[in-house]
Amino acid sequence: MENNHKVLIANRGEIAVRIMKACRKLGLEFVSVYTAEDSSSGHVRLARETGGPKSLYRISSYHDANELLSVADDAGATAVHPGYGFFAEDFRFARRVTERSRPLIFIGPSWRVIRELGDKINTKRLARSLGVPTVPGSDRPIYDELEAEKVARTLFDFQLQQGVARPLVLVKASAGGGGMGIEEVRDVDLFRSVYRRIRNYAMRQFKDEGVLIEQRIRDFNHLEVQIVSDRSGKNPVHFGTRNCSIQSTGLQKRVEVAPGFDPSSVHYDFDAARVLEDITGHALAMARKVGYDNVGTWEWIVTRDGHPYLMEVNTRIQVENGVSASIARVNGEKVDLIAEQIRVGLGEPLGYTQEDVTFEGVGVEYRIIAEDPSANFTPWVGNIERFSWEEHPWLSMHTHLPPLSPEAPYAIPTEFDPNLALAIIWGKDLNEVRERGMDFLEHLVLEGRNGKSEGLKSDVEFLKQNTARMLRF
Amino acid sequence: MEWDKQLQQLSERLSYMRDIFPEKHVEDMSLLGLQLDELRQGIARGTVKDPREGIESLENLFFFIECKLEDKLTPMDKVRIVRHPQRVCLRDILENVYDNYTEIGGQDEHTNDPAMLIARAYITRRRGKKVYNQSVMVIGHEKGHGEEFRNGGSAKPWGNAKAQHYMQVAETEGIPIHAYVFTPGGDPVEDYPGAAQQIARNIYEMAGLEVPVVAIFSEGGSGGAEAISLADKRLMFSHGYYSVISPEGAAAIEGRLKRGERSSSELIERCAADLHLTADDNVRFGYIDRVIQEPVLGARPYHFEFFRSIRQEVIRATDEVVLSVRGPASLRAMALRGLRDREINLDDMYVRWNLSKKARLRLVEKRQKHFLRLSEGTYFSGRSWWKRVTDEWSAKCSEMYNKLKHDLYLSKRRSVSNALEEANAELDILKYRLTAPWRRMRSAFNRTPKPLATEEELTALSEWDRTQERGDWTWVSPKAHEDRAVTCPNSALHGCMDLWAPDLYNEFAGVCTTCGHHFPMEYQWLMFNCFDDGSMSEFNEEVQAGNPLAFPGMDERLATAREKTGLRCACITFEARVEGTQAVVAVLAGAFRGGSVGAAEGAKFVAAAERARRKRFPFIVYCHGTAGIRIQEGTHGVIQMPRCTVAVRRYVEAGGLYLVIYDTNSYGGPVASFLGCAHYQFAIRSSNIGFAGPGVIKNTTGRDIPPDYHNCYQALARGHIQGVWDRRDVRTNLKQALLTMGGRNLYYR
Amino acid sequence: MLDVTSLLESIKAEPYTEMPVRAPHTGVINFAGVREGDRVMGPCGEWKEVPGTRIATITREHNPKPVAAFDKGVIQVLNLEMEGHFVEAGTEIAVLRHYLSRDEVVRIILRKSLQLFCAPERAKYYFVPDVDKKVKISGSRSVTVQDGMELFIVSRMKREVPLIYHGAEGVIYEVYFKQNENVDAGSPLIGVCPPDQIAQIEDVIARVQMDWTEAE
Structure with a gap:
């Protein structure tokens, strides 16, 4: 790999810190950005301390591609790392970055891949064409009421045959996203009214009447397969599975465990090892088919009786990448997935095959967030005065918080996700990870105060409660 | 003393x-x-x-x-004569030309528009001892010797609406209309019904008015004049002017002045001469039928002899119009010859002014044909005589064919199939009633088992015929090849982020993703992305804009425009399909001299309307942008307003569907006539529609107007247009419009 | 009732504000030829359709974007040494010395005499859609608020929650927040005028209009 690249970090907070560290590890220069609101964030401090010349710029918004690219030009950056969120899955940004008159390398999949897999209908059809199981239901937008009703009826019958006691059907606007324009149907006779409501909503919102009709699956495990591939797109490698079933309301992940299942210490009613093998196999097959050329995640639903269904593909590095990295070894060595992403993103071949990747032990990631689990996980806003923990060899903490004291507190900016830190804990088996996890959480100190002098609220208690539940169905 | x-x-x-x-x-x-x-x-x-x-x-x-x-006298001197407060005005004429009159459109300032005067008047004529009072409807602008409230004779839209109303009254009563044109131009106020919209309605109305109309010009200022002057006979005072624009306005454009600057008097004088706006010029062009000679240095209220000659001339004109369509054709010529003698006193002669039903139709037909023939030969038709002959023949043949097909075959077939359908429906009901007991029995015994739901059906890849997706455009603007960011004009209001030109002008179709603002796109965008691929076939492409007034510098400017755009004039006419439906389309391309309309554009438009009528196709006009009438063509340009409107009216009355789509900026004469008269008008979002652009309004009236004054949503709220379309949905919306406003039967009544 | 006279006196003692002009975004700056000591205009015209005097142009991604004076005043400081350089967002490029206009004095006084409803926390605020439409179409003074009415949407951390208005009934006389901009906890959102005080308030405004002479 050429070492004269300079990477623009088009992100903030924890991921910006991790990209900076990965760049330094690889011997690359970087340039970081921040907004006025975010100037006390740890990534600004780190950039100031460790960056070279022209490595830190104040911009008006992280959401404005023009700001990022004008900074890239002034700083002489040659590549852009989007992190997660913001522009990570925006194929237009990736296209602009690579097709502008002063092109940059987009450290992420090529824009065509992002576009193809960013569309849920596309993804579903691609999966079905390869025989990858997807949630039963339509795989194209349905415009005709009679056809829609027929699909819904078949879905109800199908679920009854499968022994589902209370079948549910999901109607969603095919052009929608982010939880808008989705409704459940419990009774087939009510289907038409729901269908019409969604169709009219879709017409108003997206100028497209198409709806998707799917089975609604309840009480499932949420599994992910981590894929890494180089620019050739021919040699994808998986880095195992993760289980992200422990979520707050609103499907926000809080605890992630790798591997996805642990048949050695937990009993499942189905062949868990087989499921893991299947979903990694399917993910690799799809990645090969589209020529996937960077890191990505295949998200799966696994039902209580062990049926996996592909949900979606995330064409970016994810928050929880560290937990997969904690149990994976390449030729026996530890691995940093972000560094791998930058390395292959800049065009270096992967350099190893699936046989070289081995797995060891169990990892867990806790997301430490200032929020109130008793009040629907609403974010808590205020000043953090104390944040400390016991260091252990089995623990790695990722945080963008600067060193704190009651005299120099950190004000949580209101613009962004309220994540404070990620704690990744490794153990040789599930029991050890649980013990270490509880140990870590017991010793964690997190204090703060808001404008009304109320104490900081966090999800630590929630994490403790759920530690025992890890990987259990 | x-x-x-x-x-x-x-x-x-x-x-x-x-x-x-x-x-x-x-x-x-x-x-x-x-x-x-x-x-x-x-x-x-x-x-x-x-x-x-x-x-x-x-x-x-x-x-x-x-x-x-x-x-x-120079042309500009005549303009000054016409504008002088001492010039005769309509009230003087009513007092002195007619024998009795009653104002019916309000009195003095107690009227909705003091600039528009309506009166019922009569002229007394004698034959022997018998006295006849011949009623007329007098409609005209009143300048009122400089009375402030008369607004200088600039009629407001509601004044023109009043005129339209009384034209209809005259039509009901069967009395002729005498229209006196004393206006420097219409007032560009866009309050309901809207300046452009109302003038268009007036012209459309007059194109089919079934009573004799005589127009008398003193001051004929562009669109305002056309609002009441589509007449069977057009007379003009010898010192009057009839022009597309005031000499000052022309000078401001020619001198490329910014707002508030004044042009030199020499330039104004020169423009007045170049515009060829005098009575003699217009008689020569054929847009005025006869001149009424004024006294030296123009008529003033004390020139009583002049009123007498007006009286003689309007009577003569009305008589001529009536006689030319009344009675058996063989006698008409003789009757007309009698009038030609200038020596006889028409007061002592009597010609009835009412017309039979058939004569009324002949009158309208004659007027329409007269206007359609105007301004021939003021552009390069570009066709050889051989092509002209063959074109004419093929037009005749297709006319015959379509007549046979639509009027005879299709209408008969339709009535037969309607009858059959009805019979079948009756039969079905009968069958249903008869078999009801049998079905009841069967359903009671024979419960069909539900078919088993197959997993296959729900989890396997289904067939999907993907239609054209958004963001996948046939034609892409060259602006999409520049690497630069573009700022949305609404960014301060809606916080729109700068868009990257290759995204904006390609995938987004020039639409801001935040606020929906539509950036202007080239005319080709809609042309190629709206009509079916490869379905376009252009016709009359050889017609080329000329310079009929030999306006200085115009030939070079036209050559530059031709070179820059590859077009020969601003109007492109072609046949195309919209989702399988054949249509005749005319495009006014803003790229060619601002989309201005002159004789060549008018000729192509008229030919397209005629073709649509002949072929029984819907007629779609895409106005990508127009700055108005091409001023350098003078009255050759203005005359396109009534002329094209006549063509539209003939097409619509024959049963056609006429649909107009506005984009970017559309102002001036075309909007105030053949575009604005359409029953179905739509606008692309962020377009502006109006009578006069903001700069012109500031120059002529001194008024400042709000920035969104001409916005298409204002036009929609006012009722001028029927809808505002997103550019990306034009194709679907157009199909929808053809389905709902046309119908299964080829969009034809 | 508040002492308008003394309030006016205190404003008269300090009739200037100094306002920094900051780069709204990154890019390469070119000054527009104005000099220190020059008089500049803010947006003017009946509909504010004429933009303010251009101070500089900042070119970003081949897109020259003007930086205009947002209010009238005199340029006190102009950082001409930045000419041709890349500037970060928020960099101060000039300082404007602005003499308070009548309207601004009225606003200052209104802020003291209206019933203020303040932001409970730092967040972005929006009116609920119904009210928003009304405000945009016929102005805020067409909206009457009552105690317990759902008036705002608070947007923070990508979550939106409704906010209920508490306070006296009346019309929204002034709006103090802008769309898409954060409001600090405790800053006023709206100024409400109870119907029985409208006459009084208008009286105060009339007095300011008479008493305050605008310097140039």
Whole structure:
């Protein structure tokens, strides 16, 4: 790999810190950005301390591609790392970055891949064409009421045959996203009214009447397969599975465990090892088919009786990448997935095959967030005065918080996700990870105060409660 | 004392002359002024022996110089004569030309628009001892000798609406209309019903008005004049003007002035000459039928002889119109010949002015054909004689074919199939009733088992015929190849982020993703992305815009426009399909001289309307942008307003579906006539529609207008247009429009 | 009732504000030829359709974007040494010395005399859609608020929650927040005028209009 690249970090907070560290590890220069609101964030401090010349710029918004690219030009950056969120899955940004008159390398999949897999209908059809199981239901937008009703009826019958006691059907606007324009149907006779409501909503919102009709699956495990591939797109490698079933309301992940299942210490009613093998196999097959050329995640639903269904593909590095990295070894060595992403993103071949990747032990990631689990996980806003923990060899903490004291507190900016830190804990088996996890959480100190002098609220208690539940169905 | 009145009159004549010739003929003026002062002082001191003789000789000198100057009148001098507050106005004419009248459109300032005057009047004629009072509807602009509230004779939209209403009244009553055009132009106010919209309605109305209409021009300012002047006979005062734009307006455009700057008087004078706006010019062009000679240096209210000649001429014109369509064709010519004698007094002769039903139709047909023939030969038709002959023949043949197909075959077939359908429906009901008991029995015994739901059906890949997706455009703007960011004009209001040109002009179709603002796109975008691929076939592409007035510098400018755009004129006409439906389409491309309309564009438009009528196709006009009538063509341009509207009316009345789509900026004559008269008009979002653009409004009225004054949503709220379309949905919306406003039967009644 | 006279006196003692002009975004700056000591205009015209005097142009991604004076005043400081350089967002490029206009004095006084409803926390605020439409179409003074009415949407951390208005009934006389901009906890959102005080308030405004002479 050429070492004269300079990477623009088009992100903030924890991921910006991790990209900076990965760049330094690889011997690359970087340039970081921040907004006025975010100037006390740890990534600004780190950039100031460790960056070279022209490595830190104040911009008006992280959401404005023009700001990022004008900074890239002034700083002489040659590549852009989007992190997660913001522009990570925006194929237009990736296209602009690579097709502008002063092109940059987009450290992420090529824009065509992002576009193809960013569309849920596309993804579903691609999966079905390869025989990858997807949630039963339509795989194209349905415009005709009679056809829609027929699909819904078949879905109800199908679920009854499968022994589902209370079948549910999901109607969603095919052009929608982010939880808008989705409704459940419990009774087939009510289907038409729901269908019409969604169709009219879709017409108003997206100028497209198409709806998707799917089975609604309840009480499932949420599994992910981590894929890494180089620019050739021919040699994808998986880095195992993760289980992200422990979520707050609103499907926000809080605890992630790798591997996805642990048949050695937990009993499942189905062949868990087989499921893991299947979903990694399917993910690799799809990645090969589209020529996937960077890191990505295949998200799966696994039902209580062990049926996996592909949900979606995330064409970016994810928050929880560290937990997969904690149990994976390449030729026996530890691995940093972000560094791998930058390395292959800049065009270096992967350099190893699936046989070289081995797995060891169990990892867990806790997301430490200032929020109130008793009040629907609403974010808590205020000043953090104390944040400390016991260091252990089995623990790695990722945080963008600067060193704190009651005299120099950190004000949580209101613009962004309220994540404070990620704690990744490794153990040789599930029991050890649980013990270490509880140990870590017991010793964690997190204090703060808001404008009304109320104490900081966090999800630590929630994490403790759920530690025992890890990987259990 | 006793001579004061005559002296006063002379000094008024002098100041009138000074007004007409500002800073010109200074010697003559000072000579007259000197003589007048001398005489006045002389009389006052008593040194003049015979004041009467002195005054008479001075009057003779005045007359001599007036006659001398009359011969030297320049076009701009005539414009000043017409604008002078002492010029005859409509009230003077009503008093002196007609024998009796009642104002019915309001009185003085107690009317919705004091600039538009309506009166019922009659003219008394005698034959032997018998007296006839012949009623007419007098419609016209009132300048009121400079009365402030008359707005200088600029009619507001509601004034024109009033005129339209009384035209309909005249039609109901079967009396002729005398329209007096005394306007510098329409007032560009866009309150309901909207300046452009109402003028368009007036022109459309007059194109089919079934009573004789005679228009008399004194001051014919562009669109405002056209609102009441689509007439069977058009007369004009010899010192009047009839023009596309005021000389000052032309000078502002020619001199490329910014807001608030004034152009030099030489430039204005030159523009007035270049515009060819005098009565003689317009008679030569064929847009005016006859000139009424005025007294020296223009008619003023005390020129009673002039009113007599107006009276004779309007009677003659009305008689001619009536006689030319009444009775058996063989007798008409003879009757007309009788009128040609200028010596006879028409007051002592009587011609009935009412018309039979058939004569009324002949009248309208004659008027329409007359206007369709105007302005021929003022552009390059580009067709060889051979092509002209073959085109004519193929037009005739297809006319015959379509007549046979649609009027005979299809209508018969439709009535037969309708009858069959009804019979079948009856049969079905009967069958249903008869078999009801049997079905009941069967359903009671034979419960069909539900088919098993197959997993296959729900989890395997289904068939999906992907239709054209958004963001996948056939034609992409060259602007999409530049690497730059573009700022949305609404960014301050909606916080829109800068868009990258390759995204904006390609995938987004020029639409801001935050606020939906539509950036202007080239005319090709809609042309190629709206109609079916490969379905376009252009016709009349050889027609080329000319320079009929030999306007200085125009030939070069046209050549540049041709080179830049690859077009020969601003109008592109072609046949194309919209989702399988055949249509005739005319595009006004803003790229060619601002989309301005001249004789060539008018000719192509008329031909397209005619073709659509012949072929029974819907007629779609995409107005990508138009700055108005091409001023450098003068009245050759203005005449396209009534002319194209006549073509539209003929097409619509034959049963066609006429649909207009506006994009970017559309102003001026075309909107105030053949575009604005459409029953179905739609606009692309962020487009502006109006009578006069913001700069023109500021220049002519001095008013500042709000930035969104001409926005398409204002036009929608006012009822001018029927809908605002997103550019990306034009194709679907157009299909929808053809389905709902046309119908299964080829969009044809 | 508040003492308008003394309030006016205190404003008259300090009739200037100094306002920094900051780069709204990154890019390469070119000054527009104005000099220190020059008089500049803010947006003017009946509909504010004429933009303010251009101070500089900042070119970003081949897109020259003007930086205009947002209010009238005199340029006190102009950082001309930045000419041709890349500037970060928020960099101060000039300082404007602005003499308070009548309207601004009225606003200052209104802020003291209206019933203020303040932001409970730092967040972005929006009116609920119904009210928003009304405000945009016929102005805020067409909206009457009552105690317990759902008036705002608080947007923070990508979550939106409704906010209920508490306070006296009346019309929204002034709006103090802008769309898409954060409001600090405790800053006023709207100024409400109870119907029985409208006459009084208008009286105060009339007094300011008479008493305050605008310097140039």
